[in-house]
């Protein structure tokens with residue numbers, strides 16, 4: 001059994017977390033991973049407040065094990081300053097009614113006050129952990145500490161890791177550029193040890209990890225566990241059309257690209273007609289979060305309709321390593337038991 005600062009702090013059987021993937025990581029995936037002994041994380045950002053409350057209830061009905069929720073709390077989303085929201089609202093209003101209807105997954109990021117409501121709902125629910133991406137506001141960390149909620153910060157650079165460390169988070173997730181979703185420039189192999197060298201907190205590895213080899217390698221780098229996204233897309237519990245899951249299973253390194261077309265920030269996603277038409281046009285992204293109003297309908301075009309040409313789907317390079325759709329609990333157990341075998345072989349020679 002692998003014991004690390006992560007398993008000890010949260011009482012987990014395995015040092016394996018499923019990423020809080022917006023839209024993809026809903027209650028079914030979270031409970032499957034947590035019940036298997038890992039840490040399931042809800043993609044909290046994609047829920048309007050009432051839906052978030054309901055989803056948390058489903059998790060609590062489905063597991064009594066530790067679970068986490070991901071939130072994005074940059075000032076641009078938590079501000080109450082109307083003038084900052086005005087351009088975003090203009091973009092929202094320019095959408096047709098049908099397009100507004102199809103904005104599940106990004107509406108909360110385009111609605112003044114929605115993220116503040118998400119914050120209150122999460123604090124009231126007091127999950128075992130909250131995972132913050134982009135920013136680690138002091139006021140929020142304090143509220144979490146008061147409630148005994150463990151705070152993780154997901155970062156893609158050494159500088160951001162130092163900022164999160166100084167803000168007093170409990171764990172840092174160092175995410176390399178192989179990862180699906182928003183990403184930086186350094187690979188996991190270089191970023192994880194570089195972050196470990198400059199922070200006091202335990203560090204988890206993210207990006208490019210899909211199996212026991214990735215877990216064993218991450219532990220060898222000094223990580224206290226792994227944070228895995230793409231591998232869990234190919235599970236029955238993940239939200240998303242079979243076309244999407246099957247593309248992950250059949251995917252290769254050359255199928256992902258870096259694009260700003262989804263959120264205005266650098267992201268790794270499936271390369272398709274939408275991303276290449278965007279990149280070859282002279283359009284400039286409308287910034288974060290405004291670009292979500294431009295691209296937001298693409299989310300359900302991919303996840304719900306299964307349109308792989310014009311959907312917008314973050315995905316990481318590990319699709320090259322994913323060969324079958326497996327129950328999320330099995331993914332966790334296989335990863336842990338294969339890593340244990342590898343570590344034993346390295347230690348004993350057999």
Ligand SMILES: Cc1cc2nc3c(=O)[nH]c(=O)nc-3n(C[C@H](O)[C@H](O)[C@H](O)COP(=O)(O)O)c2cc1C
Nearest residue numbers: 019021022133179180181207208228229230314316
């Ligand atoms: C479909 C998808 C959606 C994601 N959504 C989010 C998100 O909402 N918030 C977040 O912090 N990270 C998000 N990520 C990034 C993951 O948290 C994680 O860092 C990444 O998937 C790890 O790399 P891997 O995909 O190689 O496993 C997303 C990743 C994917 C593939």
